[in-house]
Amino acid sequence: MSGSQRYRLRAPSTGRELIIEADPDRDYVDRETGEPLEVVGKVLPLAPSTSKLPWAVENLRFCPWCDQLAQKDLNDCPSCGRRMGPIGA
Ligand SMILES: [Zn+2]
Structure with a gap:
């Protein structure tokens, strides 16, 4: 954590x-x-995002590229813009 x-x-x-x-x-x-x-x-976690999920811990994952938090339903990281790939792969 x-x-x-x-x-x-x-x-x-x-x-x-x-x-x-x-x-x-x-x-x-x-x-x-x-x-x-x-x-x-x-800085509040209010990055522009196409996700509809709220920024609650259970809806977030860490981007493997930049280590910033992103909503789980996003394909692309809102912080660095890179594709995060499938969850739990
Ligand atoms: Zn990232």
Whole structure:
């Protein structure tokens, strides 16, 4: 199981934002500038999706490519767009 929460982080000087699975108790730095990143907010699992299933744990699977959650009835991962293949194969 994964207890990770995705956060939006921003580099103050460049305004560049990235979304990572972050531990809020850890410090993250921008790879280019080396400055500490500000936590802008949590990312809710509301990726655009053709699935009609709600984002409930029992309806989700992990994409084998990017390890992000996707609804089980989707063929293509809403995070990376790659085909996830059949479940339980
Ligand atoms: Zn994916």
